[in-house]
Amino acid sequence: MKGYQTEFIELARACNVLQFGQFELKSGRTSPYFFNAGKFSTGRAMATLGRCYAQCIVDSGVEFDLLLGPAYKGIPLGTATAIALADQHGINVPFAYNRKEVKAHGEGGSLVGASLVGRALVIDDVITAGTAVREVLAMIEDAGATLAGVVIGLDRQERGVDQVSAVQELRQAHEIPVISIIALEHIIDYLGSAGAESTELLGAMQHYREQFGAIVDS
Ligand SMILES: O=P(O)(O)OC[C@H]1O[C@H](OP(=O)(O)OP(=O)(O)O)[C@H](O)[C@@H]1O
Ligand SMILES: O=C(O)c1cc(=O)[nH]c(=O)[nH]1
Numbered sequence: 001m002k003g004y005q006t007e008f009i010e011l012a013r014a015c016n017v018l019q020f021g022q023f024e025l026k027s028g029r030t031s032p033y034f035f036n037a038g039k040f041s042t043g044r045a046m047a048t049l050g051r052c053y054a055q056c057i058v059d060s061g062v063e064f065d066l067l068l069g070p071a072y073k074g075i076p077l078g079t080a081t082a083i084a085l086a087d088q089h090g091i092n093v094p095f096a097y098n099r100k101e102v103k104a105h106g107e108g109g110s111l112v113g114a115s116l117v118g119r120a121l122v123i124d125d126v127i128t129a130g131t132a133v134r135e136v137l138a139m140i141e142d143a144g145a146t147l148a149g150v151v152i153g154l155d156r157q158e159r160g161v162d163q164v165s166a167v168q169e170l171r172q173a174h175e176i177p178v179i180s181i182i183a184l185e186h187i188i189d190y191l192g193s194a195g196a197e198s199t200e201l202l203g204a205m206q207h208y209r210e211q212f213g214a215i216v217d218s
Contacts, residue, residue, distance in 0.1 A: 001186070004055040008153065008181045009190065011048050015039045018187065020201055027129035027158075029212055032204035033187070035154045037073045037125035049153075050080030051088055052181055053123060057081070057151055058089055060179045064148035065118030067095040070136045077153075078123040096120075098139060116140065119148035126154045127178070130166030137174070147176055154187075155180035158212045165214030184209075 012018055016039050023034040040049050067085075069078020075097040082095040094114030102110045120140050124132060133150055140147050150170065155178075160166030167178045188205060191198040 002055075002059070004052040005182055005186070007048060008052045009186060011040070011045060011052075012153075013190075015041070015045055020204075025128055026131055029128070029158075032201070032208050035126050035156075037077070037153060040076075046076060046080045047084075049077065050082075050084035053077065053081040053151060053153075054084035054088055054091075056179060056181050057085065057121070058091075060149075060151075060177060062121060062149045062151075062177050062179065063119065064093070064121035066093055066114050066116070066120055067123050068116065068120040068136065068140070069095065069097045069123045070132060070139075071098050071100045074122070074124040077125060081123050081151075098136075111139070111143070116143035116145045118145060120145050121148045122150045124150065124152050126156060127152050127166050127170075127180070128156045128158050130160040130170055133166075133170055147174055149177040149179065152178070152180045153182065155183040157184040157209075157214050159214050163215040168214065184213075 012035070017036055019034045019036055020032060021034070023031050025031055040046060067078045067082050069075045078095050078097055082093060085091040085093060096111060096113035096116055099110045099112065116139070122133060122136055127133060127150070137147055155165070155167050157165050160169040162169065167180065170176065170178050188202065191202050191205070
């Protein structure tokens with residue numbers, strides 16, 4: 001694993017971002033685990049997170065003109081990434097984000113920040129079934145911009161609309177890079193090394209994976 005991947009997992013553990021129980025997802029699936037990026041909730045955590053995303057972007061070589069962080073959790077992630085790209089790599093790029101509800105007064109609209117033009121790199125926390133990215137793609141196309149790629153913290157390696165993973169579907173349908181800092185398999189490895197107390201969790205995750213896991217992995 002790369003240094004920023006280890007740093008990301010350690011930060012997620014320290015911030016209790018990974019939670020176990022029963023969670024209803026955006027896709028309607030009921031998952032035994034949840035990656036709650038809202039728990040990255042201190043200045044230091046966001047600074048580290050921004051550096052992890054920025055390093056991942058630089059290593060991938062993806063070309064883009066602006067960062068786009070979809071509401072809600074993509075907003076602080078996109079912002080932290082923009083700061084880290086400027087501070088750590090000397091790459092000063094515009095960033096934009098959206099509102100889930102259109103604002104009717106003041107400047108109005110649902111897009112905030114830089115103008116959505118050129119190649120947009122979407123920054124988000126998680127991909128499960130790929131719905132959020134499809135929604136943000138519609139927003140990008142409406143604005144006349146293009147999708148340069150997607151960067152996420154966690155690829156849950158689940159089916160999209162077909163048998164392959166949602167990440168794979170996005171790559172194939174749009175011919176774009178979809179880059180994740182970590183994937184479900186890293187979480188499973190972590191639980192496997194955590195000893196007997198995680199046996200039950202691993203069983204529940206395996207069961208969930210049989211229901212919703214991608215047949216062909218990303
Ligand atoms: O791949 P998908 O099946 O679309 O699921 C993943 C999406 O679901 C969550 O967004 P959501 O809008 O639920 O949450 P947020 O407002 O907390 O960001 C998450 O932040 C991802 O954007
Ligand atoms: O699919 C989702 O809605 C989802 C999964 C997850 O692990 N974390 C999250 O914030 N959303």
